[in-house]
Amino acid sequence: MLYIKRFIFCAALITFFTNAFCQTDTGGVKKIIKDAEAYQNKYPAEKLYLHFDKPYYAAGDTIWFKAYLVMASNGAPSVKSSKLYVSLLNGARAEVVKIAVPVSSGLAQGYLVLDDSNIPDGSYTVRAYTNWMGNFNKDHFFHKQFYIGRPAADSWLISSSHTLKKVANGTEIRLSVQIKDLQQRPEGYKDVELRVLDGNKPLFKSISVTPDNGIINTAFTIPQSSDTGSFSISLVNLKNKQQNITFPFYSGMAQNIDVQFMPEGGSLIAGLYNRVAFKAIGEEGLGVNIRGSVFNSKNEEVSVFTSLHNGMGMFAISPQAGEIYTAKIWLNDSTQINRKLPPVKTSGLSLRVDNISKADSVVVQITGTPDMAGKPFSLIAQSRDVMYFGLPLTLNNGMYNRSVSKKLFPTGVVQVGLFNAQNQPLNERRFFVDHNDTLQVSMDKTPGYLPQDSIGVNLNVTDREGKPLAGAFSASVTDDAQVKQKEYAENIMSRMLLTADLKGNIEQPGWYFKDDSVTTRRALDVLLLTQGWTNYTVQDMLKADIEPKYIAEANNSIAGKVINFFKKPMKNAKVTIMSTLSGDLFVEDTQTDDNGLFAFTDLPAADTVAYTLKIHNAKGKVPNGSIQVFEPLAMWPMAAQKQRPAPWFYKSDPTLLNYLQANKQHVADNRKLNAGNVKGALLDEVNIKGKKAAKRIGMVWATPVKQIDEKELIEARRTTLKDLLYSKLKRFRISSTYSQTIFTKIGLQRQENYVYESTLIGDVVVDGMSFRRLLGDAIPGDPTGSGFSSAAPDEFFTNINSFFTRLSAEDVKDIQMMRSDVSYILSISTRGGAGPTLSGSSFGSYVYRPMPLQPRKDFYRPRYLVRNTSVSDLRSTIHWEPNIITDDKGKASFSFFAAAKPGTYTLVIEGTSLDGRYGRKIEKIIINGQQKSK
Numbered sequence: 001m002l003y004i005k006r007f008i009f010c011a012a013l014i015t016f017f018t019n020a021f022c023q024t025d026t027g028g029v030k031k032i033i034k035d036a037e038a039y040q041n042k043y044p045a046e047k048l049y050l051h052f053d054k055p056y057y058a059a060g061d062t063i064w065f066k067a068y069l070v071m072a073s074n075g076a077p078s079v080k081s082s083k084l085y086v087s088l089l090n091g092a093r094a095e096v097v098k099i100a101v102p103v104s105s106g107l108a109q110g111y112l113v114l115d116d117s118n119i120p121d122g123s124y125t126v127r128a129y130t131n132w133m134g135n136f137n138k139d140h141f142f143h144k145q146f147y148i149g150r151p152a153a154d155s156w157l158i159s160s161s162h163t164l165k166k167v168a169n170g171t172e173i174r175l176s177v178q179i180k181d182l183q184q185r186p187e188g189y190k191d192v193e194l195r196v197l198d199g200n201k202p203l204f205k206s207i208s209v210t211p212d213n214g215i216i217n218t219a220f221t222i223p224q225s226s227d228t229g230s231f232s233i234s235l236v237n238l239k240n241k242q243q244n245i246t247f248p249f250y251s252g253m254a255q256n257i258d259v260q261f262m263p264e265g266g267s268l269i270a271g272l273y274n275r276v277a278f279k280a281i282g283e284e285g286l287g288v289n290i291r292g293s294v295f296n297s298k299n300e301e302v303s304v305f306t307s308l309h310n311g312m313g314m315f316a317i318s319p320q321a322g323e324i325y326t327a328k329i330w331l332n333d334s335t336q337i338n339r340k341l342p343p344v345k346t347s348g349l350s351l352r353v354d355n356i357s358k359a360d361s362v363v364v365q366i367t368g369t370p371d372m373a374g375k376p377f378s379l380i381a382q383s384r385d386v387m388y389f390g391l392p393l394t395l396n397n398g399m400y401n402r403s404v405s406k407k408l409f410p411t412g413v414v415q416v417g418l419f420n421a422q423n424q425p426l427n428e429r430r431f432f433v434d435h436n437d438t439l440q441v442s443m444d445k446t447p448g449y450l451p452q453d454s455i456g457v458n459l460n461v462t463d464r465e466g467k468p469l470a471g472a473f474s475a476s477v478t479d480d481a482q483v484k485q486k487e488y489a490e491n492i493m494s495r496m497l498l499t500a501d502l503k504g505n506i507e508q509p510g511w512y513f514k515d516d517s518v519t520t521r522r523a524l525d526v527l528l529l530t531q532g533w534t535n536y537t538v539q540d541m542l543k544a545d546i547e548p549k550y551i552a553e554a555n556n557s558i559a560g561k562v563i564n565f566f567k568k569p570m571k572n573a574k575v576t577i578m579s580t581l582s583g584d585l586f587v588e589d590t591q592t593d594d595n596g597l598f599a600f601t602d603l604p605a606a607d608t609v610a611y612t613l614k615i616h617n618a619k620g621k622v623p624n625g626s627i628q629v630f631e632p633l634a635m636w637p638m639a640a641q642k643q644r645p646a647p648w649f650y651k652s653d654p655t656l657l658n659y660l661q662a663n664k665q666h667v668a669d670n671r672k673l674n675a676g677n678v679k680g681a682l683l684d685e686v687n688i689k690g691k692k693a694a695k696r697i698g699m700v701w702a703t704p705v706k707q708i709d710e711k712e713l714i715e716a717r718r719t720t721l722k723d724l725l726y727s728k729l730k731r732f733r734i735s736s737t738y739s740q741t742i743f744t745k746i747g748l749q750r751q752e753n754y755v756y757e758s759t760l761i762g763d764v765v766v767d768g769m770s771f772r773r774l775l776g777d778a779i780p781g782d783p784t785g786s787g788f789s790s791a792a793p794d795e796f797f798t799n800i801n802s803f804f805t806r807l808s809a810e811d812v813k814d815i816q817m818m819r820s821d822v823s824y825i826l827s828i829s830t831r832g833g834a835g836p837t838l839s840g841s842s843f844g845s846y847v848y849r850p851m852p853l854q855p856r857k858d859f860y861r862p863r864y865l866v867r868n869t870s871v872s873d874l875r876s877t878i879h880w881e882p883n884i885i886t887d888d889k890g891k892a893s894f895s896f897f898a899a900a901k902p903g904t905y906t907l908v909i910e911g912t913s914l915d916g917r918y919g920r921k922i923e924k925i926i927i928n929g930q931q932k933s934k
Contacts, residue, residue: 036382047069058148060115077105081554082557083131112126139503158247171253175218263342276315309527380417413528461890474882477908481904558848578614717851812828875899
């Protein structure tokens with residue numbers, strides 16, 4: 001009995017299977033499919049890909065991107081999310097920049113400005129995700145890692161080499177490092193300190209004067225057991241310590257090669273034929289090609305192996321019970337390491353899949369130990385978040401063979417799982433089905449371009465039969481003299497069809513789509529074998545009974561819950577939302593359901609907005625209740641990347657060096673263009689510093705000494721004002737130990753030193769209104785305050801403490817610590833502008849400030865209507881076109897201007913027909929001759 005796409009067949013088995021054997025379903029297959037369907041309906045997954053304008057960047061540059069967000073099941077535009085979060089994380093995995101961009105019909109576009117004032121040289125990662133993706137494994141997030149360089153005039157270029165030699169107390173490393181300047185000239189006669197570091201811990205230090213050739217030769221010894229994965233080398237000019245540099249050191253020591261063995265299906269089973277995949281990874285996180293043999297405990301060779309691609313390969317073995325197997329691995333002709341294979345199990349099943357021998361079908365073979373005979377099992381296959389078939393089975397004479405038509409599955413990764421009668425997973429295997437249904441993208445362009453020519457590109461998209469297709473695409477044009485496009489880097493096809501379903505770093509994912517040769521298909525099959533045992537199917541199905549932790553932000557909506565004084569849902573309560581959008585007042589009402597839930601959908605999109613929500617009862621009065629808004633939750637920290645990308649200055653590629661050197665001049669050119677109000681150019685932020693003037697706060701004149709600005713307040717989101725002040729103001733406290741006081745420590749510049757002094761805060765002024773005046777209390781330092789009657793001793797403290805606890809950071813626009821003649825005043829400007837409120841008066845309202853959506857900005861496009869010689873044309877990205885839509889005839893067009901000198905450009909176009917098919921095309925554009933006369 002076969003269950004295909006949730007439908008049941010039995011008579012048609014022979015169509016898809018040979019040597020078929022049916023049995024009555026015990027309920028296992030039905031239950032798995034039912035659970036899977038419930039899970040997939042409740043938790044439909046998304047897939048995300050970002051197309052960037054180029055593969056690397058420098059400080060002062062701008063990262064341009066186009067996002068494609070689709071449903072995993074069919075590649076259609078996501079129906080779950082209308083907002084995408086994109087972050088730039090530094091090497092310490094801290095967010096440097098974070099933006100939110102609107103998603104419409106599964107498409108989004110945006111940019112990250114790499115401000116050269118706060119982007120230091122180092123490794124960075126772009127991470128992108130939707131709030132809904134938080135309910136799945138973090139590997140569903142999109143990541144791109146690269147190194148951002150910012151060369152200075154005195155920057156060094158570094159190259160190094162080393163040799164290894166075993167000695168009595170470890171390994172001797174003979175290291176040679178050459179130092180050059182940016183013009184590739186050796187840096188001779190420099191007093192240089194060289195250190196070898198393990199993380200931040202120094203292991204070795206030497207001081208030398210570089211000779212004419214700039215080469216430092218040294219040697220040091222490390223213990224044989226050292227893990228050099230975190231080793232780095234630091235170079236410092238002792239006469240100018242600002243001239244220093246640190247770069248990763250990869251020793252190449254054999255014991256630091258990570259070799260993993262992954263039996264097909266999950267385990268080595270005694271007496272059964274097993275295929276075992278292997279993967280060897282070096283210190284830099286990349287594959288290392290190896291060869292070797294497998295030996296039993298009697299030192300008898302039982303199998304041999306050789307890497308097929310990027311350190312991965314496969315071999316066969318029939319393990320015996322009680323045996324221990326060891327792989328002797330050769331990294332080169334002289335270096336050998338030994339690694340143990342996984343232990344052999346005496347009982348179990350072996351699941352094999354042959355995806356190579358036949359073009360139209362996949363052969364599934366299950367073998368088992370004698371104790372597995374007669375037991376019921378279920379064979380399940382799923383792809384793209386959809387269950388495609390389920391089959392109950394028993395082993396006949398210890399073996400079960402079936403041939404499954406590839407037509408059952410879409411193009412992409414298929415996961416096959418074997419379950420016992422209790423629906424517990426026993427084995428799993430992944431394989432790739434390719435129907436060669438990617439989009440066919442072609443371009444028409446006129447040959448023979450000159451500098452500053454207008455270049456038109458006509459795009460034509462069809463399926464493999466030549467039928468025109470409508471779709472969404474993006475295009476980048478880069479200068480080959482500055483940008484080297486990696487041939488097999490991640491692209492929209494490799495991401496959506498392969499790596500989005502896998503875990504960890506996949507090296508050169510585009511390589512697996514370069515052709516349809518047997519070698520490529522075998523390497524792809526081995527890659528999926530090395531994914532090992534994931535067991536996510538059943539674990540995810542169990543989530544179907546659990547409410548999602550992260551809400552889906554669809555249709556620019558706000559949802560929440562209203563509860564009464566006793567924390568019970570308040571049903572049929574009227575909820576009003578108000579905001580000011582583009583100068584106009586926006587008001588909308590809704591009503592809570594029986595569970596106290598409410599939602600506002602299809603809200604107007606805006607780059608900066610705050611919403612005020614209020615509740616009313618049937619009589620229009622504010623009830624004694626409160627509002628909870630379901631806000632996006634903070635995502636978990638990004639896991640450490642195993643790869644450490646090489647810095648720009650280490651063994652620098654000439655193309656990369658050209659880009660970095662040209663980038664600074666290009667940034668300066670942009671500033672000139674900005675000054676001339678050229679449309680679309682990015683403006684630099686300007687900080688104006690000067691003497692801080694005193695201003696009137698209530699009845700007192702005071703001078704600002706400390707400010708928490710709007711950006712910091714927005715980033716703090718729903719943090720209470722009290723917690724924010726505790727974190728932002730040094731030693732801020734609200735104390736009631738001896739007397740009710742509020743104090744902090746203020747940093748003051750005194751002559752050459754910056755000192756902190758303990759400071760009592762005499763008053764809190766909110767929107768220009770004093771708490772002490774509101775309470776009728778005397779204000780320290782206010783000569784007009786003597787006529788006020790003194791409030792109860794603890795009243796000021798009680799109301800301040802309550803106010804700070806109730807108010808959140810995003811309810812506030814600005815906080816300033818002010819200094820008057822005799823005391824300090826904390827001045828707070830709220831978004832509502834209603835001034836201070838006493839304790840107990842904030843029921844029934846909620847101010848919600850979602851993360852602002854990034855406003856759209858167009859890529860700068862020079863138009864050479866007249867000859868422009870005011871600035872040099874050093875664009876690395878010649879053109880970025882994020883919004884190309886082909887019509888029903890599969891056609892679209894765009895144009896751009898060439899730069900002001902001859903050269904060769906690379907044009908990359910990527911996109912999708914939004915039905916699960918993807919396409920990519922790379923073309924060269926040659927600019928000949930001299931600049932046109934005008």
